[in-house]
Amino acid sequence: MSEKKKIVSIEDRIPKLKEARRKKANRRLIMYLSFFFLLILLIIYLQSPLSNVQEVKVSGTLHLKEEAVIKESGITTSDNFWKVNRQEVASTLKEHTEIKSVRVDKQFPATIMLHIEEEDxxxxxxxxxxxxxxxxxxxxxxxxxxxxxxxxxxxxxxxxxxxxxxxxxxxxxxxxxxxxxxxxxxxxxxxxxxxxxxxxxxxxxxxxxxxxxxxxxxxxxxxxxxxxxxxxxxxxxxxxxxxxxxxxxxxxxxxxxxxxxx
Structure with a gap:
């Protein structure tokens, strides 16, 4: 004897399709809204003092004073952390007579690290x-x-x-x-x-x-x-x-x- 196939009417399928589409649309909406709010938060963060440099640290100095190196670098706590150009800062510091080489690192969330090598x-x-x-x-x-x-x-x-x-x-x-x-x-x-x-x-x-x-x-x-x-x-x-x-x-x-x- 052949098995009887279960027949699902079109009326029964339509509500399930609508529910699946609604859930998919909701997930997409949530994703878009999340992205939108994250973008808003990012913009607010970048425009607020929270994104400014909070601290500048110096390592490797023997004769030079850390305060003098920081001043020479031109970096202040009013500068945006993400806008600090590491190459420009290094070039500025290497103009100092006593500085042989410089490496500038950014340490999240808001610290700039200046690694100095002095001339002997x-x-x-x-x-x-x-x-x-x-x-x-x-x-x-x-x-x-x-x-x-x-x-x-x-x-x-x-x-x-x-x-x-x-x-x-x-x-x-x-x-x-x-x-x-x-x-x-x-x-x-x-x-x-x-x-x-x-x-x-x-x-x-x-x-x-x-x-x-x-x-x-x-x-x-x-x-x-x-x-x-x-x-x-x-x-x-x-x-x-x-x-x-x-x-x-x-x-x-x-x-x-x-x-x-x-």
Whole structure:
């Protein structure tokens, strides 16, 4: 026997089709209304102080003050967070003499992060009763005066001619940081025969007599020379002509010398 097919009349189907269409239309209406209200809320947010920059943070600075960097960037809390142009801010900051590189990040909801890399300081020139930094670019910060250097670079004392300061700066730029950190002071000690003569005082207690010319190359031998000396020996290391060590006179020899003079 064949199965009987259930026949649904058109009158029964129409209400179900209408209900399905109504639900679909309602879902579409809800979607459109939600999108519309979200758009309205977005517009209100962008036009309100809620979308302004709330905080500017700075990282990576050693010598520069955070307040100065923020001021230099031009970003204020009245600026719209979304309208801050990261490339423009970075370009503005890189015009600063002491800033080597910048990365600007946006941290939702309203924080701007400035990642700074400063130019290294290779020395400090002592003059006019203060100390002026020399950057790795060779530029002296004549507008920046400090009473006490931070100890991150050697102090240049007695340098009266800019010509020799510039040459010394170039040599310091080429000197490995591990060796540069050992230098406390560099005194310019010109003679009639050698206007390039310099006298260094080292942080490990030694002195060094050298010349500006090829200083960075000859100073490479310093750690090797010191490693061959007894730790109790202190004196002057000569690297201007050849390389040799001259120990300080002992107190006994000094007394004998004084008695002979008498």
């Amino acid at each position: 300081r290779v020395g400090y020139v002592q003059k006019n009763g203060g100390f002026y930094p020399i950057l790795s670019t060779g530029e002296q910060l004549t507008s920046y005066k400090t009473e006490t250097p931070s100890g991150d670079a050697p102090i240049l004392i007695g340098w009266k001619k800019q010509k020799y300061v510039e040459q010394m700066t170039k040599e310091l730029q080429q000197l490995p940081e591990s060796i540069a950190q050992l230098i406390s002071e560099i005194h310019w000690k010109p003679t009639d025969q050698n206007p390039y003569k310099i006298h260094l005082y080292m942080n490990d207690g030694y002195e060094v007599i050298a010349t500006i010319r090829n200083f960075s190359e000859k100073m490479q031998a310093y750690p090797s020379i010191v490693s061959q000396l007894d730790s109790s020996q202190k004196g002057v290391i000569h690297i201007d002509v050849g390389a040799y060590f001259e120990e300080y006179p002992s107190k006994k020899n000094e007394k004998e010398g004084n008695s002979e003079d008498e």
